[in-house]
Amino acid sequence: MHILVTGGAGYxxxxxxxxxxxxxxxxxxxxxxxxASKESIKRVEKIVxxxxxxxxxxIRNRDDLHNxxxxxxxxAVIHFAGLKAVGESVEKPLKYYDNNIHGTIVLCEVMAEHHxxxxxxxxxxxVYGDPHTxxxxxxxxxxxxxxxxxxxxxxxxxxxxxxISDNAWKVVLLRYFNPVGAHTSGTIGEDPYxxxxxxxxxxxxxxxxxxxxxxxxxxxYDTHDGxxxxxxxxxxxxADGHVKALDKINNFNEVITINLGTxxxxxxxxxxxxxxxxxxxxxxxxxxxxxxxxxxxCFADATYAKEILGWEATRSIDEMCQDSWRWQSNNPNGYKxxx
Ligand code: NAD
Ligand code: WQD
Numbered sequence: 001m002h003i004l005v006t007g008g009a010g011y012x013x014x015x016x017x018x019x020x021x022x023x024x025x026x027x028x029x030x031x032x033x034x035x036a037s038k039e040s041i042k043r044v045e046k047i048v049x050x051x052x053x054x055x056x057x058x059i060r061n062r063d064d065l066h067n068x069x070x071x072x073x074x075x076a077v078i079h080f081a082g083l084k085a086v087g088e089s090v091e092k093p094l095k096y097y098d099n100n101i102h103g104t105i106v107l108c109e110v111m112a113e114h115h116x117x118x119x120x121x122x123x124x125x126x127v128y129g130d131p132h133t134x135x136x137x138x139x140x141x142x143x144x145x146x147x148x149x150x151x152x153x154x155x156x157x158x159x160x161x162x163x164i165s166d167n168a169w170k171v172v173l174l175r176y177f178n179p180v181g182a183h184t185s186g187t188i189g190e191d192p193y194x195x196x197x198x199x200x201x202x203x204x205x206x207x208x209x210x211x212x213x214x215x216x217x218x219x220x221y222d223t224h225d226g227x228x229x230x231x232x233x234x235x236x237x238x239a240d241g242h243v244k245a246l247d248k249i250n251n252f253n254e255v256i257t258i259n260l261g262t263x264x265x266x267x268x269x270x271x272x273x274x275x276x277x278x279x280x281x282x283x284x285x286x287x288x289x290x291x292x293x294x295x296x297x298c299f300a301d302a303t304y305a306k307e308i309l310g311w312e313a314t315r316s317i318d319e320m321c322q323d324s325w326r327w328q329s330n331n332p333n334g335y336k337x338x339x
Contacts, residue, residue, distance in 0.1 A: 032081075078119075078246065120172045275321045
């Protein structure tokens, strides 16, 4: 079965390609490298011991996509391609709507023209906005607080409308909580451009000495130690969720929406301590003001994923930190050549 993986050279996509190939799927990676390096796929090839078909192209470019669908009989698409920096989306909303929403429209149109109507979409827990309570269930009210989140919400709605218009579509919306960690080889991992926005890469870069200290955004939240609580999820568990979604996609006769999280929340300071334990390094930090738009607590009710996909996260916070540290310490400059 041929699977087109849009954004397959990125952080989550590259890890997912490993498990797809190990599960026997034929993978075609399609990426414009706006936030990824070709090196990630070279390293995935080493891990799996085979060559991967890699096509450089943009999901907004109809010709790029037609070429791929003409070359291969694609059975399903895992759609990771998208921009994901919340702050940048506030500054450049049109860039996000164009890339994420317009890109998904073109992708779906081309898919339909080639009679490929199965899609697994990367949504996000951000679609719950500021949830009224935790753990968060899939049927909680949805809202968005920034253009990035709104692009995810809108794409979810668009894919639901597409199914209503044509029940031949098979759509799985996966709402990820906070993906962290790396493949145990330590050869691939998260490689953000510039100063990381997300907690885990910032902690890892502080431990390795690239950053002087971590700013902890707020210590006066209503949580066990006052710092923000999130559902950190190992990227290999998340990758496994995609393989399980794909395995089952033909059994579904409605749009399926699934939380992918562990169901457990850890605070910023819990993560700092766990990372120090895993790395044997100090992670200096200073308490800073709250970050605009942040919420106190966000963690999943992940029971539906177990029920419908037979999926649950198996890797601990210690494994998340150990694997993240292996990647960061082996590759202090990420995929750049100097390391
Ligand atoms: P990433 O930036 O590492 O990967 C996205 C990939 O898509 C990159 O390789 C990028 O080059 C590619 N891409 C972007 N726009 C493209 C376009 N127009 N055409 C072709 N390729 C394009 O991000 P990631 O962390 O791997 O996230 C993957 C998906 O999961 C994204 O859609 C993201 O919004 C979503 N998501 C991520 C998180 C997270 O915390 N990492 C959480 C929830 C959801
Ligand atoms: C986690 C916690 C911060 C950095 C974001 C997106 C969301 C999703 C995942 C894609 C919070 C604190 C962080 C730092 C800190 N992405 N923090 N110092 O905000 O839960 O979610 O990434 O869909 O849409 O909004 O993740 O890693 O940025 O923050 O104290 O330097 O760490 O305040 O409590 P977040 P995060």
